[in-house]
Amino acid sequence: MxxxxxxxxxxxxxxxxxxxxxxxxxxxxxxxxxxxxxxxPLGLDPALVSDVESYRITRQVMEGLVGVDQTTGQPTPLLATEWQNSDEGRSYTFKLRDKVTFQDGTPFDAASVCSNFNRWFNFPEALRQQATGSTFKGVFKAHADQAALSIYKGCTALAPDNVRIDLTQPFTGFLQALTLPAFAMSSPQALATQNADVLDQSRDGQAVSAYALHPVGTGPYSFDSWDGxxxxxxxxxxxxxxxxxxxxxxxxxxxxxxxxxxxxxxxxxxxxxxxxxxxxxxxxxxxxxxxxxDPFSVMYLGMNQEIPILQNLKVRQAIEMALDKDTLIRRFFIDNTAQASQFVPPKLSGFNNNAPSLGHNPAKAKELLAEAGYRGEELKFYYPLNVTRPYLPTPEKVYAEISRQLTAVGLNVKPVPVEWSEGYLQKVTSPGDHALHLLGWNGSYSDPDNFVGPLFGENTGEFGYQDPQVFSKIARARGLPDGKERTGEYQTINAQIAATVPAVPIAFPIxxxxxxxxxxxxxxxxxxxxxxxxxxxxx
CATH class of the missing domain: 3.40.190.10 (Periplasmic binding protein-like II)
Structure with a gap:
């Protein structure tokens, strides 16, 4: 054996x-x-990146208020030892761990917690556009420049070891969200002295701050060096x-x-x-x-409805029907990887066993393209080079097979390979000429909102997706208490997303x-x- x-x-x-x-x-x-x-890594300031390799390193250096239980995935004490909520879930008070210092010797206390939260809330628009990925908006919906739309209201230092965070509305996944690496605590002194919000340095072509090249947290490991x-x-x-x-x-x-x-x-x-x-x-x-x-990510083919031909539902449906997911999974993913027909993994509440799936049907795909009046319009297909992600082990090979399947039903695919290290993530999640792209989403906490919220909770440059009804339902569901109504709402959301095909989920990879x-x-x-x-x- x-x-x-x-x-x-x-x-x-x-x-x-x-x-x-x-x-x-x-x-x-x-x-x-x-x-x-x-x-x-794309940078070591976790508030301004969202890639796996950056987070892998910052998780060693920095900690958040709330940790993750390795067995259950539930929130556990970390820099906060206990917490309670009030005002119907709009206010959370945290008791902070005593005698903790940042790696630069400065104290960790309630004032430093508020300093971090207020920094994230006040990120200016220009910085958010320049960064490779900011998580705050995906979780809290808006920054200070649109405060009326934000779930975050404010942070108050009640005592050195006691801090209160106020929300504008109930948010069921709030504690879960605080386990994200993006909400780890940085030394306010280091943020200030290293101009953390000024991306005037460069690392492998990425604009980063001096702080992103030398992070300072409270974690078990201190940053030493980044050489080549x-x-x-x-x-x-x-x-x-x-x-x-x-x-x-x-x-x-x-x-x-x-x-x-x-x-x-x-x-x-x-x-x-x-x-x-x-x-x-x-x-x-x-x-x-x-x-x-255990699988906790989804790999998908993204489509951008800012490209005129992709605004036609029949064209998007044809693309879904052209894909042979079984072949893709068998050839390029580890055994027991499951086929995906929605964006929420099976282990989460809100997974919908009956989400509509069109299946692999090349003949029907050709019919739909003819009905849609498709006349060979070019579709630029972006895919990353020289990278392996947990949700996408061999991008070049996956691209080649998907491209072959799409071409077989009559689609005109133009390959656009982009080095991962040269801004692939930013290119395909920002407005642009990408018609199709390969990407995935690695879940960071156990709540369906962590999947559908960032991807489909608002119009983004990635999909150009406009469905006010779905946006509204996602906003409502995140505030519902755990239970039958919330689960049912996410099942409905999954079905509606699947029916309109803004992207094609392919696999829940292991x-x-x-x-x-x-x-x-x-x-x-x-x-x-x-x-x-x-x-x-x-x-």
Whole structure:
């Protein structure tokens, strides 16, 4: 029997704080852990990026008020030890952890919490357009320049260890949303001295601030350096919690699946993420550990209705019918990846078993194109190069097969390959000439709003989608208490989105990590909340 380790069930909890650093209390953690990443981070200020690799690193350096339980996915105490809500869910009061400092020595307190919230709320429009991805608006609906539309109302420091956050309306997923890396606490002093809101630096062609090249939080690891394709973190000597075994983390970028696998086999790295189908069997045959995460992402073909021909529903339906999802999943995704007919994964309330799906029907697709009066209008199809995402393991191959399927029904597809590191994400989520594009959404917390809200809660440059009824329903559903009515509302939302085909969900992918024999335990998490103090290594 080949030694394949599968953790598709509940992720293993990390060691209890009392046991983790036994024997190393004085000296501190000393192990070096090297992790292979699929791409460079787009920046290390989590409030202004939204990519997996940036978050992987900032999760080690920074913490939010609320953490995630590794087993249940529910909110747990982190920088806040307890909380209560009042005013029918419009006000949350947090008791803050005592004697916590940022890595620059400044105190973490209620004033620093409000400083962070007010910074996010007051991001100017120009900064939001320049950043590769800001999460605040997707969660709270608007910034200070449209305060009347925002769910966020204000932050009040009641005492050094007591802070209140007020909302303009109830928001059921508020605590869940606070677990997002984007809402981690930064040192206000570091934000100010490093001009965090001025993107006047450049890293691999990305505009970033000086702060985004040197983040400062309260987390178990401090930022050391970012040299070329390597980022180094070191154990935070003054960390309030469990320091674990690892004293130094090195994140090294290998942007090709084969080079990542070879680096593991050669002993250059201790683990890497986003194992591809092509490497899976090779790793098993070599006896490497593979840990699979429960699916909590959706991969999709995006369509932009700002392109005139795509405003025709029949053309969008034809594109859906042209796609053979079974072939795509079988060839390019790990076994047990499920086909998707909606954007909310099956494990979340609001998943609709009866969401309409047109199925694979090339003959009907051709009929619909003829009925729509399609005459070979060019469709620019954007896809990323030299990157592997948890939801999209081999973009170039997936593009080639989808392009073949679309061309077979008579669509005129023009390939537009874009290096991931040269702003692919920004290009396809901003207004532009992209007719079609490949992308996915990795869920960050266990609420259906985390999927449909950011994607379809308002008109965006990604889809040019206009459905005021759906926008209104999403806005209403997020404020409903958990229960039958809220679940039913999200099921209706899913069905309406599916019926109008603003994009085609293709798969709920399973993602996997490969680890060396040196690793005894790795805290695999469907929402990628993987802090390396929980990694256990052989002595």
């Amino acid at each position: 080949l030694p394949l380790v599968s953790c598709t069930g509940v992720p293993t909890p990390g060691p209890a704080p009392s046991t983790a650093s036994a024997g190393t209390t004085d000296a501190g953690p000393s192990a070096v852990f090297t992790f292979g990443t699929a791409s460079q 394709g390597s980022i180094t973190l070191s154990s935070n000597k003054n960390y309030w919690g469990d320091k674990g075994q690892i004293g130094t983390i090195q994140f090294v970028t290998y942007d090709h699946p084969q080079t990542r696998m070879q680096a593991l086999l050669d002993g250059k790295i201790d683990g890497y993420d986003t194992v591809t189908v092509g490497n899976f069997d090779q790793l098993v045959k070599r006896g490497q550990q593979i840990i699979q995460r 993602s996997a990590l490969a680890l060396s024999d040196r690793v005894l335990k790795y805290p695999a998490s469907p929402v990628l909340n993987e802090v390396f103090t929980k990694v256990e290594l052989k002595p």
